[in-house]
Amino acid sequence: EAGVAQSPRYKIIEKRQSVAFWCNPISGHATLYWYQQILGQGPKLLIQFQNNGVVDDSQLPKDRFSAERLKGVDSTLKIQPAKLEDSAVYLCASSLGAGGWSGANVLTFGAGSRLTVL
């Protein structure tokens, strides 16, 4: 089966500019996640969707970050305006199910989108 697709792979912008990342999850996966991974750190959850509804966005900086999941399939993550500290890899992941532990909650990650803010 095809994996989680993300684009662009790399993006360099000036601070205060805007950027958008796109994710196409594995077909049939109900749950989609966006993680931020700063160099030298583990991934931090930004937002979790189940179908097209938001399950958790408690760590999303809502003054500058926004995300949507179109028709419960693809998703976009937008940053506007970008700050220097937003430089990171933005990872998208999907899973068949959600909630507690089960075999359906195995996450498959995409390769990520590396953002550099100058």
Added chain:
Amino acid sequence: TQLLEQSPQFLSIQEGENLTVYCNSSSVFSSLQWYRQEPGEGPVLLVTVVTGGEVKKLKRLTFQFGDARKDSSLHITAAQPGDTGLYLCAGSTGSARQLTFGSGTQLTVLP
């Protein structure tokens, strides 16, 4: 917020050596996962442990979940250069729907 601390942060060893990395927390997790991440790629799941005291083996990798389900270890026997990567542990509580990741252990195995 559950915090997962991994140690060591960096580890560089020669091919053929054994190693252990640790994942510790003050929180109890219903399950704990280990991932490996290579440069330019997303994390890939290696194993999930769900029962306190559980031991799982994956070829030369041995994973253990602590009896109290607060800690875990990963032991690699006879490391190979292909084992090089960032090893991440991630814990999940029974009612939460998200994984909390540790900061990772960067392993380099030199030929």
